Amino acid sequence: MTVSSLQTRNKPGDTLKLVERVKAGNVRAISRVITLLENREADGIAIVSRLVSAKRDAMVIGITGYPGTGKSTLIDRLVTAYRRLGKKVGVLAVDISSPVTGGALLGDRVRMQDHTLDHDVYIRSMATRGHHGGLAQATRDAVSVLEAGGYEVILIETIGTGQNEVDVVNVAHTVAAVVAPGLGDEVQAMKAGLLEVAHIIVVNKGDLAGADTTLRDLRDWCPTVLRITAATGEGIPEFVAAIAEHQRLRDLRGSSACPTGKGIGF
């Protein structure tokens, strides 16, 4: 038995109590269960199986892209927008490249700190703790926990490189890939990866020179390309509308990603 499993081991009665507390939206219980899931503890998995019946239909949105493209800033804006719509919002910042992330995650928290006093916003970083293959499953389970806790919009932030990240992002119903002007080669590389699973492409930092070129390049390739300046909030209402439209079409006729399905317009 590992040290972490000793620390987090629950008695059967505790498990039931945790299930009830999660369903009541208790934030400490939700955090505890997500920690169990990060460690892939049997208790956590058992709890999720008891929560599935409590699941409500949350909107699960993946925001993916290279570090520095503005994902956290965008999510901060989305949280504000969905709170205005009266939705309870959960954010899972999923981190794959563990060792270098302390600072980045701290940065995310700072960027999203306006929401930390809002009881209807839950922000949580998730790390791998060496369970690379299990991260997508842990994320999927964490989404179930948040849904059971009454969160209506769940935003997943993940870095856009490699298969692990694609697995994580596949947990979401609607995936937005975020690019920033001037990435050039990176955008080409993304076309073979994350842009393929995206339903919406966001060209963020629309205020920077080069945004037009990036937009033109991507519009040839995927019709649902939005120009956003997360720093000022410009384009956020259009982003919220595009997400809603994708979810509506997905409910009607199933999901489709950019290259094959021509974005949310099909």
Ligand SMILES: Nc1nc2c(ncn2[C@@H]2O[C@H](COP(=O)(O)OP(=O)(O)O)[C@@H](O)[C@H]2O)c(=O)[nH]1
């Ligand atoms: N010029 C400009 N900078 C932005 C914009 N959005 C975010 N940034 C900046 O880009 C940097 C990275 O943002 P962050 O949200 O942490 O990116 P992440 O790593 O993708 O989560 C920060 O310094 C932000 O202030 C934008 O719309 N325009």
Ligand SMILES: [Mg+2]
């Ligand atoms: Mg970030």
